[in-house]
Amino acid sequence: MRKKTSLPPFTDSQPDAHSNAPVQTLSETLDDNEAVIRSVFDRCSDLIVRRLQLPGSVSCMAVYLSVLIDDDKWSSGLLQPLMNLDTDRLEDRSKLLEWLRDRMDSTYQPQTAETISEIARSIVGGGVALFFESYSLALTVMIPNQLHRALEEPKTEAVIRGPRVGFIEKIEINLTLLRQQIQSPQLKIERMSVGTVTRTEVAVVYLDKLAPSDVVEVVKKRLSKIPMTSVLGTGYIEEMISDHPYSPFPIINTTERPDSASGSLMEGKVAVLVNGTPLVMIMPVTFWFGFQSTEDYYMNFIFATMLRWLRYLFAFFAIAAPSIYVAITTFHQEVIPTSLALSLATAREIVPFPTMVETLIMEVTFEALREAGVRLPRAVGQTISIVGALVIGQAAVQAGIISAPIIIVVSLTGIASFLIPQPAMSQAISILRFPMVICAGTFGLYGVSGCIIALLIHLANLHSFGFPYLWPVAPFNRAGIMDVLFRAPWGIMQKRRQLVQQDPEAQNP
Numbered sequence: 001m002r003k004k005t006s007l008p009p010f011t012d013s014q015p016d017a018h019s020n021a022p023v024q025t026l027s028e029t030l031d032d033n034e035a036v037i038r039s040v041f042d043r044c045s046d047l048i049v050r051r052l053q054l055p056g057s058v059s060c061m062a063v064y065l066s067v068l069i070d071d072d073k074w075s076s077g078l079l080q081p082l083m084n085l086d087t088d089r090l091e092d093r094s095k096l097l098e099w100l101r102d103r104m105d106s107t108y109q110p111q112t113a114e115t116i117s118e119i120a121r122s123i124v125g126g127g128v129a130l131f132f133e134s135y136s137l138a139l140t141v142m143i144p145n146q147l148h149r150a151l152e153e154p155k156t157e158a159v160i161r162g163p164r165v166g167f168i169e170k171i172e173i174n175l176t177l178l179r180q181q182i183q184s185p186q187l188k189i190e191r192m193s194v195g196t197v198t199r200t201e202v203a204v205v206y207l208d209k210l211a212p213s214d215v216v217e218v219v220k221k222r223l224s225k226i227p228m229t230s231v232l233g234t235g236y237i238e239e240m241i242s243d244h245p246y247s248p249f250p251i252i253n254t255t256e257r258p259d260s261a262s263g264s265l266m267e268g269k270v271a272v273l274v275n276g277t278p279l280v281m282i283m284p285v286t287f288w289f290g291f292q293s294t295e296d297y298y299m300n301f302i303f304a305t306m307l308r309w310l311r312y313l314f315a316f317f318a319i320a321a322p323s324i325y326v327a328i329t330t331f332h333q334e335v336i337p338t339s340l341a342l343s344l345a346t347a348r349e350i351v352p353f354p355t356m357v358e359t360l361i362m363e364v365t366f367e368a369l370r371e372a373g374v375r376l377p378r379a380v381g382q383t384i385s386i387v388g389a390l391v392i393g394q395a396a397v398q399a400g401i402i403s404a405p406i407i408i409v410v411s412l413t414g415i416a417s418f419l420i421p422q423p424a425m426s427q428a429i430s431i432l433r434f435p436m437v438i439c440a441g442t443f444g445l446y447g448v449s450g451c452i453i454a455l456l457i458h459l460a461n462l463h464s465f466g467f468p469y470l471w472p473v474a475p476f477n478r479a480g481i482m483d484v485l486f487r488a489p490w491g492i493m494q495k496r497r498q499l500v501q502q503d504p505e506a507q508n509p
Contacts, residue, residue, distance in 0.1 A: 024116040026136045030061045033131050033138075037063055040120055055085060058096070059133035063119075068126040073143040077105065078128065096132060097139050109142040121199065148173060154256035154278075156423065161298035166256045171201055171275035174258075178205060178271070181262035186210070194223060195231035201275040202237075210268040215284060215465050219270050233277040243463050248431050250424035251464045253282040253289055260294040270465075284464035286471050288484045290425025291315060296487050304487035314416035319429045321416070322359050323440035323448050325409050329355050331444030350400040356441025358402050362410040363433060365392060370414070389414075 027033050034049055041047045046067045052060040060082070064074070085103070097112055104110040113119045114137050119129045126144025151173070153159055154166030167174045175189060186208045193199040202223060206216050222241035231237060234254055242251045255261055256278050261271050264282045272281040291311040296304040329348075333341055351358060369388045393407045413433070420426040432455070439447030462469035472480025482488035 025114055026116070026119075026131070026138060028134050028136050030059060030131055030133050034061060034063075036116055037119070037129075040116060041065075041123075052079075052082070054082060061131040062128055063123060063131070064128040065123055065126075068124070068145055069128060070126075070143050070145045073108075074128065078108065078141060078143060082130075097135065097137055100130075100139060104141065111140050113138050113140050124199075146170070156256050156279075157260070157294070157421075159257070160295050162294060163257070163259050165258065167258060167261075167273075167278040167280055169276050169278055171203060171273050174273050174278075174280065175203060175205070177258040178262060178265070181258055182207070182265060187265070190220065192220070192223060194226050194237065195228055197229040198231055200231040202231075203273040205265065205271040205273060207265050207268065210266070211270050212268065215467075216270055218465055219272065219283065223272070231274070234272075234274050234279045234281050237272070237274065238281065243465060247458070247462060248428040249287065249459070249462065249469070250290065250422070250428065251283075251285070251462065251469075253285045253422070254279045254424070255282060255294075256280070257294055263294070263297065284467035286464065286467070286484075287459055287462075287469050288473075290420060290422040290428075292483075293421040301487045301489045308485070308487060311419050311421070314419045315425075315429060318413050318416035318420070318426075319432055320436065320448065320452070321413050322363065322409055322433055323436035323451070324445070325406070326355050326359050326437055327440035327444045327448050330441060344403075344405055347403040347405055351403050352400070353402070354441065355406070356437060358406050359410070359437050359441075360434065362393075362402060362406055363413075363437065365389075366410055366414050367430065 024036065027036070030051070037049065038047070044065070046065045048062075048064055048066050050062045052062060054060050062079075081104075082100075085100070101110040101112065111122075113122065113129070119138055119140060122140035122142065123129055125142065127140050127142040130139040130141065132138075148168055148170040151165050151168060153164045157166075165177070167177065179187065184207070188206055188208050190204045192202050192204070194202050204216070204220055204223070219241070223237070226237065226240045228236060228240070238252050238254075239245045244251055253264070255264075261280045261282060265271055269285075270283050272283070274281075291308060293307075296307065328335055329344060336344070348355070353361070366389065369392075372388070389411070393402075393411075396402045397404050397407065417426050417430055420429065432451075436448060436451045439451050441447075443450070459470055460474055468475060471477060472484060482492055487493075
């Protein structure tokens with residue numbers, strides 16, 4: 001029986017930035033409250049403190065950060081209605097705040113606050129705090145400036161068929177895209193803040209009665225225990241909530257496509273959205289997701305199945321081809337046909353380095369060129385990576401530094417890694433090539449076999465939020481195989497929906 005997956009190495013005793021700070025309540029005088037607010041927002045030139053005299057001799061003070069609020073909503077939607085309120089009709093002045101709150105637009109989320117920390121949190125979130133003379137409560141109204149880029153095609157995931165729209169950095173827009181894809185009250189959204197200083201907004205999204213409740217609770221618990229002062233993107237969170245943060249393999253999937261996220265939710269998975277990033281985290285995932293593309297579900301199942309087998313084949317080629325070449329040419333020349341062995345020997349006769357060193361040099365060079373292509377502007381980057389590889393490779397062969405066969409092997413290996421649709425899986429395979437080449441150059445095919453066995457053992461021991469990483473192959477699940485080794489027709493695929501919550505292994509994360 002499989003053991004429960006333990007939580008990441010942090011405990012319930014992690015301190016919160018606000019836990020030791022004294023809770024300061026409001027004063028009944030505007031002058032005292034203004035002094036406290038100015039001390040909290042000391043050296044903040046965008047802080048605006050404005051005194052107002054409302055009808056009925058009501059003294060008010062509005063506090064906000066000018067760069068965060070919507071000026072139109074403030075002037076026409078909030079300030080003007082406040083100045084036109086007839087407070088003389090209010091019989092009980094002690095209920096002024098409740099009376100004002102009930103008459104405000106509900107989209108502004110009016111709420112009462114009694115501590116400085118609550119008010120400061122609302123102000124930095126794009127709100128206006130309204131203080132009133134002789135009242136120890138304040139009214140907060142949220143009118144943030146909605147700055148975001150237009151919806152456009154995802155940058156990290158090519159779209160051939162399917163919706164040409166991707167997530168953006170605004171969490172509200174991303175949640176809207178998911179709601180439009182899945183128009184059901186079963187779609188649940190639970191929000192929280194992470195990062196004791198940045199207080200980054202995070203949303204946990206799942207389908208009720210489809211996503212396992214245990215997985216949902218584990219996700220929320222791990223998010224609530226993140227002991228970081230700043231969280232600026234999904235990368236900060238992934239390592240902190242992953243079951244195996246030291247594994248090179250991705251335990252959490254990230255996507256920029258709403259249709260991909262919606263499809264995962266329909267399978268009973270959980271999505272985590274982070275404000276400020278266009279990437280959405282999906283969990284739990286399996287090893288096989290790295291070789292699946294959203295495009296597979298928009299094309300004919302025969303062609304999609306062929307592409308998956310092609311990816312599996314070239315994934316093995318990407319991770320093992322250089323090491324097998326090194327092992328055979330160094331220790332096992334007898335398995336090479338005589339004519340090919342003579343050709344390889346001729347190509348290597350002026351090369352001063354062993355095959356292992358030669359391969360490592362080319363692998364490092366190829367990875368450097370690929371990284372340079374990513375960092376440079378898109379139009380120039382592709383040219384640099386392709387032309388650079390050709391020019392450097394040809395020059396190195398002519399100079400006798402490396403042999404021509406190794407250029408062929410490394411180039412094919414690089415192309416094979418590009419066939420893997422998930423960048424995180426492609427990066428993991430690229431990293432593992434180096435230790436495999438070293439083992440091949442040291443122990444021959446025995447070293448390659450040992451690396452592959454160790455890799456399989458490692459994969460078999462991985463779990464993603466309690467879900468076996470090699471499922472449905474290990475443990476075997478016949479229905480699940482229909483979307484791993486094959487992309488079955490939709491009539492059969494419908495029967496494998498909800499497998500995440502039906503699988504008994506997933507019920508005990």
